[in-house]
Amino acid sequence: MATTEDINHEITQQSALLADLRSQNADATAIDEAKKRLGELKKSLAAIGAAGGSKDAAKKKERLLLKTAKGTLDYGPGEMFCRAHIENIVRDVFTTYGGSCLDTPVFERKDILAGKYGEDAKLIYDLKDQGGEQLALRYDHTVPLARYLAMAGATIQTKIWQVGKVYRRDNPVMSKGRMREFLQADFDMSGVWDPMIPDAEIVSLLCTILTRLDVGEFTIKINHRKILDGIFEVCGVPADKIRTISSAVDKLDKLPWLEVKKEMTEEKGLEPGVADKIGEYVKHKGGPSLLSQLKADEVLMANASAKQGILDMELLFTLLDAYKVLDKISFDLSLARGLDYYTGIIYEAIVEASAPPGFTTNPAVSAESAAPAPKKKSSKKTKTEDGEDEDEIDESQVGVGSIAAGGRYDNLVALFTSAAAGEGKKAPTLPCIGVSIGLDRIFAIVWPKWAEKGMRNKDTMVYVMAVGDGLLEERVRLVQELREAGIKTDFLAKKKPKLPAQFAAGERDEVPFAILVGGDELKEGLVVVKEQKWEIQDGKKVKIQSTDQGTKVKREELVDWLKQTDAIRNWSSGRLI
């Protein structure tokens, strides 16, 4: 049965589709159809409202809902062209840094995922028990990688990258790229290396990727689990409360200090004096000078864990200087990261769009001055038609969040190796460090800019057209010759198309060359090549009108002629106009 929520979702999807069709300059009929359907959906919504959502809705019981599952989207041609551009940059940097690709299945045996995600385990998608193994969709790439490494042998040294979708049954915020199905790109290094060298490689890799992608200014917040643990010990947090207090600290990018303190003391039973001491430490952010400040803190340096962490950070900064990325780094004592398995440095990348409105990402601003937390539009849980509990979220009040994050996890692989070896057997550890890049969040930042610039959305270079009587087989033969030569070529799949229809089709693809076959030129072994150019006028892309009659080119010289044009020589995926 179609509910208000269902139809609202359909309307969102249909609007996105219409926008995509428009950005592709799709066929007018297709756009009209999409508009018509959007109109119908809005009418349905009004009808349900009028009927109080009961009688009229019941009448529509048999109507199939044409939509994707909650928290997921189709990506159409224009969007995929942009996404491919993002993915290509990421893959290129991954291999430039010496990475090798790994691909694991989209689902894992349930016991592989069990006990790895703490309280977030409730977000795991389970498969139905249809007789056989208990399976669940992967939640990230880190745990499948750790399983793979455990199978490959405990001492293996690798640089491995993965690009693929992961799944979390969380409340989606679609416009900010917070999805239930989302694309993550991971790079991990495993093996025993000298201290902080892999750590610096990964941080530098992340800086290179974010610099090459058009995400604007970014900051990499870095902290060290050992420093954080040392601070907690020094401030007097009982050992059994360290992880839960760490989780509270992690909320400082979303909540003001006073609320976090309240959580520590009222919910988690910490002494207010201890909380205040923590508050003094975690407000610090900065660069190498913060490091000097910590080194001068005798109390902290007397703690073995904190000392180790501080010395690690010192070495890391030296290396990051050689990598020339120190200006991107903010050493941030309030960064804690949720996952339990981190053992060393942790980091996350933020951009302007990361923060919700009213927050600032300026690392110089201390935690206390942050604005109050964004309120949910409605705090009551609503039950959907499908029986799913959900919070209504006001998307305008949500930021994109961090666009990449990761850290060192030295014990995860050994957890698998020893569990597989059986009771009581202890496996050697395999130190690992890695980063996950949220490609949907990056897409949410890059796509509006891309659309604004009027980027092409496919890379067809030539459109072959007939002047006169169709010449279907003649066109097909020329199209195939060009395609065999590696030139991306298309034609109108009509027997006797009119010339304006062929030009219109070529223009929809923004093809730089129209090649005309027919007439006297055909008899003389010639074709006519017309170069086509576009420009942005009033925010819309239009073809530049030209009185150019085209260039006559000998048929057998056509491939060479095309290959030496600027348009084909300079073309690379995603080039403007």
Add this chain to the structure above:
Amino acid sequence: MATTEDINHEITQQSALLADLRSQNADATAIDEAKKRLGELKKSLAAIGAAGGSKDAAKKKERLLLKTAKGTLDYGPGEMFCRAHIENIVRDVFTTYGGSCLDTPVFERKDILAGKYGEDAKLIYDLKDQGGEQLALRYDHTVPLARYLAMAGATIQTKIWQVGKVYRRDNPVMSKGRMREFLQADFDMSGVWDPMIPDAEIVSLLCTILTRLDVGEFTIKINHRKILDGIFEVCGVPADKIRTISSAVDKLDKLPWLEVKKEMTEEKGLEPGVADKIGEYVKHKGGPSLLSQLKADEVLMANASAKQGILDMELLFTLLDAYKVLDKISFDLSLARGLDYYTGIIYEAIVEASAPPGFTTNPAVSAESAAPAPKKKSSKKTKTEDGEDEDEIDESQVGVGSIAAGGRYDNLVALFTSAAAGEGKKAPTLPCIGVSIGLDRIFAIVWPKWAEKGMRNKDTMVYVMAVGDGLLEERVRLVQELREAGIKTDFLAKKKPKLPAQFAAGERDEVPFAILVGGDELKEGLVVVKEQKWEIQDGKKVKIQSTDQGTKVKREELVDWLKQTDAIRNWSSGRLI
């Protein structure tokens, strides 16, 4: 609890992993570890056998099984390098033919998939009901595409390609690329075009892809649903038996005629005389001459459906001649294809490896002479530990099957559009035609050849090494300069590595250039470049020993110097040595 079957599966996976490590010339320690683990697994298996699979197994109850889900595999670095090469060719041809990319979610609302796959619906993976929508993993790309097109508007003209994994809970035959999770690449054309032009585009596209991939000789078997339906009508098959008799005919590539006839008559109640008439028709295979033969068949030409199909095929052959792919085509009246939704031409691509042993793929050989069906190793169903029924399959007796298949489906999109419009509403049809290419099956054919040729498995071009005292920061700076210039570069993540260890690491990656930093050259602003080459000796790849002392290059000229070398200019992914 680890059962014999579980451990056997682990052994299979571990062996594959060991082979992959070897093909990558992985670190000796890693190979030893993998070997050790394989040995342990074999010991466990023996132990279970000795204990009658009871007592000893119970003792291991708590042991975690380190394996992927049944019917799925990890693809490691060497394999992924080869798979990326296959995917790149496929994507390049897709865009060369004017295709745009679409990406749909890996799961769909269950009611979108319902009623589309006939009796194969039992193979769909359902997600667990965790409160919310009923979801299932996609079974193919065709149905999600049809849903997308129905949402986009009923008349949209598109050329769309998709590459992604699809899911079927079938009995896997891993060595032949028959998996539960497998990668399919689809290309589809939608919209009203002139007859047979999109059909010829798709067949030509498939021929181009299979020619560019190293799969050996291939044949595209083509038939037409309307001809087949006409034949059934002319032979006297009752209208309500046409689809089920069509399914029986579809088995002629696996079963001899007499068994198929038996199915038609004994199981499906067809008159033996009618079956014999069908048998006369469906044994025909050939090219345009078969078309002339059918056109001369007055009985068949009097049937409206058959006549339409034959005229379509005639036009198709004319176009395929212009596409220059007629020599790849076998017009095969025994091809029926399982899915119900096909309405026009249907096709599948086969290679030598497609057939099980004892079968021939020579289209000239008629169906009667085919060898008897391969027997299953054991005909009894076995119940696994997980409670799943399964047949034991003798993998040596199974072929790869068709490596690509598809056809015209003119009614599928309208099925969605009208179901969404509500009861009784009829939607306009959106004619579609498409092809699905089974990339895992292609990988199963290409990978052994690739491994045999000793192809590289990553594209790192330069390894930067220190002579003397480590020079970590100096190495990092040079590495980053080269990476910024787009040269894929790596180094050993050690503070003071020995030179032989650095050479060994570079050689594992088969890097063509070793660059040495240090000594007097460093002071003079010079580095030493040593080019490294490999050759195949006795089926194994070895570095060619050379007494070359290397070339001294000015540090600031290094990037330009490298970029004009043959090794870097000619390198393209997957180039031999």
